[in-house]
Amino acid sequence: MEVAISVIVGFMIIGALYAIHAKDILSAVIAGGIVGYSLVICFLMLKAPDLAIVQIVVETITLIIMVAVVLDSSREEAFSRPDRRGYISAAMTIVVVVTLLYFFRMSIDTLDSFGTGTLRMAGPYIEGAVEKTGSVNLVTGVVFDFRGYDTLGEATVLVTAVLGVLTILRIKGKK
């Protein structure tokens, strides 16, 4: 299982690298869509069917919006010589990446190896869940009953995002 997921994440990295360096913007958008759809396969292999359903529909809607924005505009990325600001930002990126990799390597030594340990709160959530909530689907029971406050906050974030989009895209009529 670990080998299979590693291979698919390797493909995702190659797709992401192509999406960043593509000359044509439409190709970059479609390569970003490939990363999203490979994530669906990873979710199915990690035994999480709820996440797979949500991710595949959300990725399709995101692709529709991005392609609609890109198609009625100029599609070339103007490639210019990397000047001094480009070199400074690339050097800064390499420093940040090496630092973050070093600290990440240090911090995952405290985790158990892949697939063995369970987190501390898994036992209390799984054992009494069917009697306490009454639902057979454990993820729905956790989302709406044990952690209902987080779901209320998420619904509020969605309403606020819609409010933001409606405010940005409003055209005022001139009197």
Added chain:
Amino acid sequence: MTVYLLCFILFLVGLYGVITRRNLIKIAISLSIMEFSSFLFFALIGFVDGGVAPIVDPADPLKTYVDPLPQALVLTAIVIGLATTAMLMAVIIRIYRKYKTFDIREISNLRG
């Protein structure tokens, strides 16, 4: 452990794209790649070897289940990611209509 490391390298690829690219659409795609890598990391933490999907079977209720708590946290985060990506695209449409370009250096040159 290599899976965790590869997932973090995907996050770093997205971060590299946000810092060094000049086109606004590529910055939006790289931000989306960073979000995907964090969802994958949460799903990787909760996995148990030989576990099944967390739907309790009433005939045999004592199997080992995959941890449901990280899946519950990621489930709402995916929909929020869609809403913020759509909001970023709305801002990009507005910028393109006013300045007729997607390049961030030319936008900061023209003021007003």
Added chain:
Amino acid sequence: MKGMTIIVKKTTQLIAGLVFLYGIYIIIHGHLTPGGGFAGGVILAGSFILQILAFGSEFTHLLKEETGSTFYENMAILVVLFLAVSGLLFGLKVFFLNWVPQGTPGEIISAGMLPLYNIFVGIEVAASILTIFLALVIFKEEISK
């Protein structure tokens, strides 16, 4: 905006109703099978987006749709809030309590208040994504006029 060719229109006429029914199925069986409020909500929004893309619409018709979808979104979030506060109102003094009696696990009418939460969160998510999409389409229509 213009619609698409006749093959896409005929296929959409056949499929859009089935996708809508599938979304409602995933919402209602949220406590028995994988899915729930969020998955069913985005599938419902996908059905409406498919119809708008295939048939196109005139501009005034889309404005009426946007008024309707914002109304449904606001009503759904207020009902979710009322369901959450209803534990306080009926004398039980706990926020978010699951006070409807739970039946036997494994049937449709079971798990207390969870099916009600699923339905209204599903309506809210579907209306939000539809409103975002309609706002983008209406903006594009007004620019090209």
